[in-house]
Amino acid sequence: MPFIQLIKANTRMEFIEMKRYLPNTLSMIATIYIIFLGMLLGINVIGDPAQAEANIQHVIVNYIFWYLTLVTLTNIGFTITMEATRGTLEQLYMSPLGMWKILLSRLIGYMALHGVIVVGLLYLSMATANQWLYLKPDLTLTILLITLVGIVGVGFMIAGASVIFKQIQAFMQILQFILAALAFVPLSVAPILILAPFVKGVDMIRHVMIQGYSWTDFTAMDYTALIVNSVVYLFIGIFFYLKCEKIAMSRGLLGNY
């Protein structure tokens, strides 16, 4: 299976980078650890512990959600910008397996490594603070993963723009802002947002965390909406990216002319 080799090679590449730039990696790990710890210790400080716990759970899960979403969203576009400045972009386009699969493999490798680190750190900080949150990992993780599939689609759209424009940092910043805003608007206030990526997932997480929803409390409609949204965004994203690739190839934009 060539695609498996692709994932292996690209995960290994991400792992080597993490290892080789250990100071960067360590400072990232330290930052996330401190943030988790701060949030967990916050439970003890602010008001009524019974109430606070549900809230803090929500905040932490939302934070993880936001963090992984952001990484997923920007990773592919960032890879393209990086590869273009290094001069390796065209070499990647020479693969008979197709560039979008390489980009996807890179992302999968990166997310696998980061996912493990983030989840590991969460448990480590819970142990440190001796504050054990009841996270329902099976349900939250499932919702998270399905939501991220849709985000991958949006990431591909950004990647498409990156292939053509190369510099899209300013745009990314605006996007982060929009994303943060979306995370705070409950779906009940603006139902139309169900068509936006990511919002349905966050909304379901909110129900799990605050109202204590379990697998069976969600309707089939909820799951369907979540899955359809993600799949549609994934396909539109890849399609859009491939269109941009064509444009870049006819304008000669892949090389560093």
Add this chain to the structure above:
Amino acid sequence: MEEILIEVKGLKKGYKKRKTKEWVQAVNDVNFTVKRGEILGLLGPNGAGKTTTIKMICGLIVPDEGEVVINGITMQKNRLKGLEHISAVLEGNRNLYWRLTARENLEYFAGNRGNSRKEKASEIEELLHEFKLKQKENELVSNLSRGMQQKLALAVALLADSDVILLDEPTLGLDIETGYEVRQLLKKISEAGKTIIISTHDMPVVQDLCERTVIINDGKVIADEKVEELMNLFETSAYVLTLGNELTEQQQKELDVKFPMNELLDGMKLTITLEQDNDIYDLMDLLKKENTIIEKIDRTTINFEEVFMNLIQEEKNHAIHSIN
């Protein structure tokens, strides 16, 4: 036996310059074919359209018109299938990950074509030895010399096991010694039966390696010939005249107009290339007018660089004539 592996048909490509917005016709109806096992030199002055042509062959640039067929596969229709037969080094040492080691680069790019490390282990080992990179295999690419980086880029392309290898200026920026080493490696690769297209400014590369050369100028093919034949063609029309006295200024002016491809050494040794054999009489007349003494006439030995310069010069003259 004479199987045609690459067909380049009527390629055209224009760009709109980003700053000035003017239109540049980079490639203007380029046609040629390459047989299996052949090494083709793609030559031309700066901006002639070599890189654009190469990138259209590997599908990185979509042509405005025309198509490239490799092993029966049309690149413009089925690019990924076609890429199974092609690998390329397009920007020499920039085509590598400088933050990975030599070995990691080989392994990564093999993975990107769907090969496992295990599958490629022995081949990687061989390449590291053959390219004299074994001792540096665990060195970061950023710490390697330019020559080693260039060799590594070549090794990466070779590891793809493709029929066709496209090389854009593979000896650019190398010192004489490493340039020589890379040429020897390329020779070996070609003997292994690979089909290679090399775009280059480096005449020794052409003279040493290429059986045939396609010369492009202003996006058009101006010569498509065996290197040997081109050399013969020009050899017979190039002379060295040893003069007994110096030319007058008037003579020199006339000479430059009638025979733009002339070179005067020490005022007495005149090297001249004639476009037609009959031109030799005109030259004699020009010299006789001022009673210039001719002590000796020799045929020159010409190198490929001169052949190339002459071709480009001729092309320019034609362009001027056709305007007038």
